Amino acid sequence: MAAKVAEHPGIPRELGAPPAWFGGAPAPPTPVREVQVPAGAVAHDAHFVDIAGGNVEIVLNEYEMKPSRIRVGSGAVTFVLRNEGRFAHNFHVEGPGVDTTAEKFSPGRTVRLEVALQAGEYKISCPLSNHDQRGMHGVLIAAAAPAGK
16 A cells, blocks of 8 residues: 655655554564673763762752762762752752751852761752752762772
């Protein structure tokens, strides 16, 4: 069955047979590419920022955190949070043994939040209003050994 399309009103043009899936047959499978990840590595879809030392500086803006993918060493960490946005924000860290929030702070302010991190993966976010749902979140990985060593 050849499909006909009116290229110009009243003048049909042959397009050839429609693909098999058009008539209800299953679509051909999409090729899958396998990626080898070295043993012990954590595979993520974006690059992480490695931070050596105990201070992690994060800039909060509408509706993002920079950086949003961070790798640090476990132990005492001080988040230095700078609000460069137009709206108030807060900061939440949730993961192994930690569920803490820096209270809401106004645009232009910088606050500090001290946290003791165990080795593991943590979610960081701004849970104020709908900021988290709009993309204001990230991942923090605390390594057993300090990052950068």
